[in-house]
Amino acid sequence: MTVKEMIQGADLEVKAAANCLDTEVTGGYSGDLISAVIANAEEGNVWITWHVHPNIVAAALVVKLAAIILISGRQPEEETVKKADEEGIPILVSKQPAFAIIGKLNNMGIMGEK
Amino acid sequence: MKLVTFRADLHLHTCLSPCADNEMMPKAIVNEARRKGLDIIGICDHNSTRNVAAVRRACGDGEVAVIGGVEVCSEEEVHILALFDEEESLHQMQQLIDVNLHGENNPEYFGEQLLCNECDDIIGFEDRMLIGATELTVEEIVENIHRFGGLAIASHVDREAFSLIGQLGFVPDGLEIDACEISTLHSITESRDSIPQISNYPIVRSSDAHRLEDIGRVSIAFTGTSPCAEELSRALHGENGREVVL
Secondary structure, eight states: OBHHHHHHHHTOEEEEOTTOOOOBOOEEEEOSOHHHHHHHOOTTEEEEESOOSTHHHHHHHHHTOSEEEEOTTOOOOHHHHHHHHHHTOOEEEOSSOHHHHHHHHHHTTOOOOO | OOOEEEEEEEEEOOTTSTTSOTTOOHHHHHHHHHHTTOSEEEEEEETBOTTHHHHHHHHTTSSOEEEEEEEEEOTTSOEEEEEESOHHHHHHHHHHHHHHOOOBOOHHHHOOOEEEOTTSOEEEEOOBOTTSOOSOOHHHHHHHHHHTTOEEEETTTTSSTTOHHHHHSSOOTTOOOSEEEEOSSSOHHHHHHHOGGGGGSOEEEOOOBSSGGGTTSSOEEEEESSSSHHHHHHHHTTGGGOOEEO
């Protein structure tokens, strides 16, 4: 499944890098300790987080994430959007809290075992 | 001007922090600091400066000097130490925290938050939930600490929880912290090896003591003309022959 297909299926709003949505999603990772994301998430994963700080883009680049999903309607900081646009890391916003959006992604076949 | 060496533990909690022992009272802290041979103690409770004055009075004109401070929790749950020389600066920092910190403490779950005088009498209980996160970003906290004339130190960067590196993965671009603090958990070499990025910043070590016996467990020495935050800042920047010895 591509990022674009995931957006359509999970009702996500695109906040940055709208031209980089063709990446294949390999799975998901959730957590708000960015050091743990860097250590555990895998290339092509989508990352579900509460963080809106610009450092999320740097972490996504290190891991080569497919996209970042912000939960509960959280809005990315201006600098975060700017960086994400520059680096081509899609930032997507879900109105739902983490538990609900992860459940939905699981039902769509996006899994996370790590 | 003659430089003197000061031994400092810059990060102590008092009984005002919900997670600290209730015996962390002003006189008791000062006595313990003296016993451990410290010249300077930094008082940094979670999101509150309200016991600093009592510890300062407990010191009187004695051999231990107090640097007033606070450990602010950012919205990303990163802890930042703010150290100030001026009462007015502490007051400004507190006002900023108060409007950005919400919730009421439940002593049963988080612990009591005791306000004391210099004789170790309890004079009140803080109702705000000091263990909580403010709505301030790390950038806003560091910027305001500097605006109020203080020093901003990233707390225990070698720890996973509540640290700049743990929560945010890296020191954010352009964040002007004055130093990174390494906890009692790891040596400086271990920390530099596991987090190479911190080599770009001055390093301090402090105990983050929540119990009397932990005061001075680790500390730094720095050279300067007087035991204050401004001289510490000069030592961190190596000004005019001043230095920090780890």
